[in-house]
Amino acid sequence: MLTPERCHRARLARDARFDGRFFTAVTTTGIYCRPICPATPPLERNVVYFESAVTAAQAGYRPCLRCRPDSAPDSPAWRGTQTTLERALRLIDEGALQNGSVAQLCERLGIGERYLRRLFRERFGVSPKAYALYRQSLFAKQLLHQTRLPVTEIAHASGFNSLRRFNDAFQRHIGLSPRAVRRESGEGDSKLSLHLAYRPPYAWSAVRDFFIPRLIPGMEWVDENRYGRCIQWGSAKGHFTATHEPQRHGFRVELELSDLRALPPVVRRIRQLLDLDADTRTIEAHLAATVPQLTLVEGLRLPGVWNLFEAGVRAILGQHISEAVARNLTETLVTTLGEPLEDSTGQARYLFPTPERIDASDLAFLGMPSARRATLKRFADWYYQSESPDDSKAWIALKGIGPWTADYAALRGLSHPDIWLGGDLGVRKASKLLDDFDPAIAAPWRSYLTLQLWQHLWRSH
Numbered sequence: 001m002l003t004p005e006r007c008h009r010a011r012l013a014r015d016a017r018f019d020g021r022f023f024t025a026v027t028t029t030g031i032y033c034r035p036i037c038p039a040t041p042p043l044e045r046n047v048v049y050f051e052s053a054v055t056a057a058q059a060g061y062r063p064c065l066r067c068r069p070d071s072a073p074d075s076p077a078w079r080g081t082q083t084t085l086e087r088a089l090r091l092i093d094e095g096a097l098q099n100g101s102v103a104q105l106c107e108r109l110g111i112g113e114r115y116l117r118r119l120f121r122e123r124f125g126v127s128p129k130a131y132a133l134y135r136q137s138l139f140a141k142q143l144l145h146q147t148r149l150p151v152t153e154i155a156h157a158s159g160f161n162s163l164r165r166f167n168d169a170f171q172r173h174i175g176l177s178p179r180a181v182r183r184e185s186g187e188g189d190s191k192l193s194l195h196l197a198y199r200p201p202y203a204w205s206a207v208r209d210f211f212i213p214r215l216i217p218g219m220e221w222v223d224e225n226r227y228g229r230c231i232q233w234g235s236a237k238g239h240f241t242a243t244h245e246p247q248r249h250g251f252r253v254e255l256e257l258s259d260l261r262a263l264p265p266v267v268r269r270i271r272q273l274l275d276l277d278a279d280t281r282t283i284e285a286h287l288a289a290t291v292p293q294l295t296l297v298e299g300l301r302l303p304g305v306w307n308l309f310e311a312g313v314r315a316i317l318g319q320h321i322s323e324a325v326a327r328n329l330t331e332t333l334v335t336t337l338g339e340p341l342e343d344s345t346g347q348a349r350y351l352f353p354t355p356e357r358i359d360a361s362d363l364a365f366l367g368m369p370s371a372r373r374a375t376l377k378r379f380a381d382w383y384y385q386s387e388s389p390d391d392s393k394a395w396i397a398l399k400g401i402g403p404w405t406a407d408y409a410a411l412r413g414l415s416h417p418d419i420w421l422g423g424d425l426g427v428r429k430a431s432k433l434l435d436d437f438d439p440a441i442a443a444p445w446r447s448y449l450t451l452q453l454w455q456h457l458w459r460s461h
Contacts, residue, residue: 093265151166
């Protein structure tokens, strides 16, 4: 938690770099705000600071209708560094307690219910279920503000099985009725369009230029200010287009999705893909101190892919060949085995192939060595059968997959912050330009160092 003195200075300056890192509650109004709130700053004697929206709400404060604390980017510092808690938060955010019980969540985590409840009490002062309901209510509040979806559809999209349960939970956790929030907002789009914020700066041009040479036509699209792609989450299928809006410190994301119940995890996956929750000021301050000879690109983010399986397939296809050839192979795989996607534009679009479809094919249409086709089929079969397929370190046991493939997939498929691609040719070349270079000192941000070195190499050419 930041000191009260730093929070005081940040809120008076409305410094966007602190957005999501703390929240300001006003004792005289009972409202809590983001540090960038446009309202007249309250007197310091009437202010209490909280490190998360959850703890502010637990203390009895309502979210501000002007700055909308539900839109603030999550802070990695708030989410914590304890592996079990971080994984529990991720699973809850993906709907684990909407579709299952606390006992089932604990079974997936390999811990007891009592221990999980203690973790949440110590960290947030609430139970896991109360945390889940609050996050669902905040997401519903964002939809009420930013879309014109009917309240019943918003309840459904936020994970509530009935309108009555939604109204009760929303009133309890937000302090207002859903219809009161809708009246106050008085805006929104008839399309499903959301604003996803980040802490500036954001080096969009670097992210865009990373996407362009790896773009898979029919599955992805990109232009000067936009990136979009086809997506699938469970049985829900659709696509999104994210438009960079630097003046608003965020992206406007338009979505088409066949099942709105998948909307919360889909939005969180889009945030991960665009690396919207990174605190690049903190990351780059660490890198500047540990690798001072490297000129850093401000606001550099990790350009992701939709999921770890896709990242693994693309990494396997890219082994020992040029970027252009790898892209062509991936395009052939997508257009041959990917499911065609119907959308309102009438364009030919495709989903990335599932593990089952790749495993069921002989892949003879791919112009590459039979050994690599066998590796791809082996990987798809293992991913489909495994109980923990997202443990990329376990992939190394599969014939044909080495550390570079597993690490590259984790960097792009999980947005893992601490992957060092020391075996990458570009990283090795860039590292030679630095004196007395030890990548270990850059932990826990070695993924960002890897990206910075690639940028350094491209600029030097």
